[in-house]
Amino acid sequence: MSDGTAAPDPDDVGAEPGRNPDAVGAEPGRNPDQGDPERDGSPSRGRVHGRLERIQGAQERVHSTWESLPWFLRWAVVWSACLLVVAAGIYLLATVAARLAPLTIALAATLFLAAMLDPLAVRLRRWRLPPAVAALLSLFLLLAVIGGAAYLVWTLTADQFSSLSKQLDEGLDRTRDFVTNSLPVSPEQLDRWTKQATEGLRRSTPDPIAGARTAAEVAGGVLLIFVLLFFLLKDGRPMWGWVLGRVGDRSRPAFVQAGRNGWHTLSAYTRGTVAIAAIDAIGIGLGLVLLGVPLALPLAVITFLGGFIPIIGATVAGSVAVLVALAAKGPTTALLTLVVVIAVQQLEGNLLEPLIMKRQVRLHPVVILVAVTAGTLFGGIPGAFVAVPVTAVVYRVVDTVSALRQGREPT
Known part of the structure; x- marks a missing residue:
């Protein structure tokens, strides 16, 4: 007699309701075919543990060796x-x-000229002139100074070139006699050395095609410099503001201070170098005029340009002046010229440079000499021109960032 309940299936005896009979003794939610990862001893897990232990052991050995x-x-x-x-x-x-030498030289010259002309452009903008007009007037003033100086040099020295050739020939003969009579050098050896030097110069002279290519590169570089200079004087501050807008809020104060100090250093170096080079050129030029050395004005211009290369430039420019005096006037005038050059350079280096530069560019002469030498090796004369200002600006920026990180005021 049935009581209405179905007889249990013999296969389900001992099974809990709702559980798979094949999963008797298995934990809920776990596939019984997977096994226990903590007890199955899988090869992949063992390899991982072994690799980690070897890495940790190697790190401990390296640390122990380093500490020893x-x-x-x-x-x-x-x-x-x-x-x-x-x-x-x-x-x-x-x-x-x-x-990228042409572009590098153009950018360096643009920054150098912009640092020199920026005070003028700022003053013109304070007179309510538009930025474009102020930039154009600054460029015109620069062109007028350069063109006027070139025209003055050519006008005052063009008539000296005709007589210089004869003076140089006579001076070279006197120099030849002085060398052969004072030094253990025979006239035949001196002639042979002169011939070898002349042949070396002839071989190093570039061909016309290379010369034309170089002239085209120089012309293009000069044009690029003036175009970049115009836009930098006109839009330099908005450009700097755009750069600051891409810097994080935490780093922006240090970035602003470092950039401002670096630009002030470049401006001070530029104006100070121009003033010192002009003083050197005027002093040595006056000495050459008083001694009657021909081409005194072009030699003064060479001295002015050489003043932009610290230490080495003044030495080279003074050597050129002494050689011209030796060839044109003889050993006595050359010796007096050397005295004038040394006196002017000592006055400039010991009195004028510290007074003009003050505390804006604080670089030891050893650092300057190393920077000029490295710049010359990498970039020749242009590298020597930009080596010291780049070094001064980098030093100023690094010093500013270091001071701000240490919580002290930059010097």
């Missing part, structure tokens, strides 16, 4: 690695700049 080294050796290793990274970065930047 003397402190000065660890210090040398760390600083050597840092210097290698910095040197590699500088070398890469210098290589790229050398590859």
Whole structure:
């Protein structure tokens, strides 16, 4: 007699309601075919644990070896690695700049001239002139100064070139006699050396095609400099504001201060260098005029341009003046010219330069000499021109950022 309930299936005996009979003893929600990952001893999990243990052991051995080294050796290793990274970065930047030499020279000259003309452009804008008009007037003033100086030099010295050839021939003969009589050098040896030097100069003279290409590059570079200079004087501050807008809020104050100090350093260096070079040119030029050395004005211009290359430029310009005096007037005038050059340079280096530069550009002469030498090796004369201002600006920026990070006021 049935009570209305179905007889249980023999296969379901012992099974809980709603559970798969094949999963008796299994935890809910787990596939019984997977097994326990903590007990199955899978090969992949063991390999991972072994690899991690080996890495940890290697790290401990390296740390133990590093701690066992003397402190000065660890210090040398760390600083050597840092210097290698910095040197590699500088070398890469210098290589790229050398590859793009015309553009690099144009940008450097533009920044240099902009730092020199920016006070004039600012003053013109304060007189309610539009930025474009102020930039154009600054450019016209620069062109007028350069063109007027070139015209003055040519006008005052054109008549000296005709008589200079004869004076140089006579001076060279006197110099030849002086060398052969005072030094253990025979006239035949001196003639042979002169011939070798002349042949070397002839071989190093570029062909007409290369000369035309160089002239075209120079003309294009000059045009690019004036175009970039106009836009930098006109829109320099909006450009700087655009750059600051891409800097994070936390880094912006340091970025603003470093940029301002770097620009002030470049401006001070530019104006100070122009003033010192002009004083050197005037002093040496007056000395050459009083001694009757021909081409005194062109030599003064060479001295002015050489003043933009610290230490080396003044030495080279003074050597040219002494050689011209020796060839044209003889050893006595050359010796007096050397005295004038040394006196002017000593006055400039010991009195005028510290007074004019003040505390704007604080670089040791050793640093300046190394920077000029490195710039000459990488970029020749243009590299020597830009080496010191670049070094001064970089030093000023790094010093400012370091001071702000340490919580002190930049000097």
